[in-house]
Amino acid sequence: MLQTYDQIPDELLTCSVSDLAAILGGPALFYLEGQRKPPLFVTVLQHGNEPTGFEAVQAILKKYGGGLLPRAMWLFIGNVAAAKTGERVLPGQLDYNRAWPGTDMPKCAETSLMEDVVSRVTAEPLFASIDLHNNTGCNPHYGCVNVLDTAYLQLASLFSRTVVYFTRPLGVQSAAMAQHVPSVTLECGQAGQYAALTHAIEYLDACLHLHHIPDHPVAPHDIHLLKTMATVKVKAGLSFDFSASGSDICFRTDLDHFNFGLLKSGEAVAQLREGLEMPVFAVDESGADITSDLFVVSSGLLKARNTMIPSMATTNVDVVRQDCLFYVMEEIAMDA
DSSP states (O other): OOEEESSOOGGGGTOOGGGHHHHHSSOEEEEEOBSSSSOEEEEEOSSTTOOHHHHHHHHHHHHTTTSOBSSOEEEEEOOHHHHHHTOSSOTTOOOGGGOSTTOOSOOOHHHHHHHHHHHHHTSSOOSEEEEEEEESSOOOOEEEESSOSHHHHHHHHTTOSEEEEOOOSSSOHHHHHTTTSOEEEEEEEETTOHHHHHHHHHHHHHHHHOSSOOOSOOOGGGOEEEEEEEEEEEOTTOOEESSSSOOSEEEOTTGGGGTTSOBOTTOEEEEEOTTOOOOEEEEETTSOBOHHHHEEEETTEEEESSOBEEESOOOOHHHHHHSOSEEEEEEOOOOO
16 A cells, blocks of 8 residues: 655655665655655655665755755655565565556556556656666666657756667556656666765756756767667576576576677577577567577577677576566667
């Protein structure tokens, strides 16, 4: 059940994310007054192991000392139950960032929760929507959009020159909010990194001070725009790891170092158990199976059939099971 507040409990300014479940009692939505309207909508902790967004908001609240923010703000603090134990999502839960309006998941507690949040925050005009995340793999900081319009691209490029456009997975916060207001997902690097927290704080503070989102196109040299063209997952029922421990699949330990670089044709991705055929599957943004376009099994190795640009590759086994092995990108040319 959604908890609602119109002021910040004192404990929220000093607590860790693991304390939030006890303090808030569940997912919570705050409305905080500001010197300017309409409000900014900020979402944090959709995944319990991604604390940087909450820590950045915490720093912003401390900075303004309980006074008026530069701009009013809606704040949604998500999966506090998973944050208590530092897990992305708890067993039996639907991933919060697959549960927003537009999802293809059956109606459940999480989808009802997100419908409630969207209904409340969109009852009056909004300025913009920002959803903050961490990665588990080695990635640059980057922004994501679901609409290729100027305001969305400006909002994303304010965070990073690297911007990703995607339409899947369904049910993500930024796609739901894109129906109402310019929205972005921010990927702030790995949890616990000073640079990740500092960058998130600076971005939020800048957005709170923005008079308006620039309405002129982003200059081509100011943006490196990519599109998600496929999602790669491990087939169900197979064991895998990132070390030589005798699993069905042993992925290379440096797989995440290819993120936003080139995984070249013929490059080995994993060593396979003897006799194992294709252990992964890849689907494009329309849901079509394009595994054979991307991968080949040869001499007991899973190899890249064609050169590709991976993103969000991780060496965290649990995250691979809960989400995916990596996404495959393609560049989008920006007109000069």
